[in-house]
Amino acid sequence: MAKVRILNMMFYGFHGVYEYEREQGQKFYIDVEIETKDDKLVESDELKDGVDTAAVYDIVKDITENKRYTMLGSLSAAIGDKLLAKYPHFKTAMARIRKPSVPISGPIDYVEVEVVRHQK
Template sequence: MDKIVLKNMAFYGYHGNLTSEQEQGQRFFVDVEITTDLTKAGQSDQLEDSINYVEVYELVESVMTGEKHNLLERLGALIADSLYQHYQGIVGLSVTVRKPSVPIAGILDYVEVVTTRGQI
């Protein structure tokens, strides 16, 4: 199987379980890895035979900059389920949502949640 990967997309959103997170907002980073068969696209050189990664980016952006959510788990599920509904050729996918500014009294780079669907 082949893969299309969008790595480290950055968005400013108002997600979090704390009121201050939903009021002030913060940066989030998202990776999407889509498993699919790209044989036809590789032969035809036509976008309609592939998964349009510009549209994938726009879908992720709409979730990340849209409605407020409490959990990274919810954001990952919304992105994964929306991609599955939009594209029929997806065999599996992985959505990673990272939050570097977490309300944890400790030192860490970020917290991330990885949501998977199908065969990766």
């Protein structure tokens, strides 16, 4: 088993509870952690057995920038589900999403949601 992390990817998306959030959009910061089912990543040195980080980035970008979600948990789950569907040698896929601009009446850095999906 191996873990691969891609940290602090930044995308502009249109997600949120309120209509103005889904119309105006904002920046979202996303971390992804992938755990493989076995050690092929280190044993074979073949891309097909490992994690193509550029392809993972493209999947996260597509989902974040081209779809709209009300809840960050749904967006996070969609990322994990898509990664597991495309790569059967992944055991788990975690997506952590930070949203800095939230309609909360007080000072905060961001709201963060983390969802871990498991291969079935």
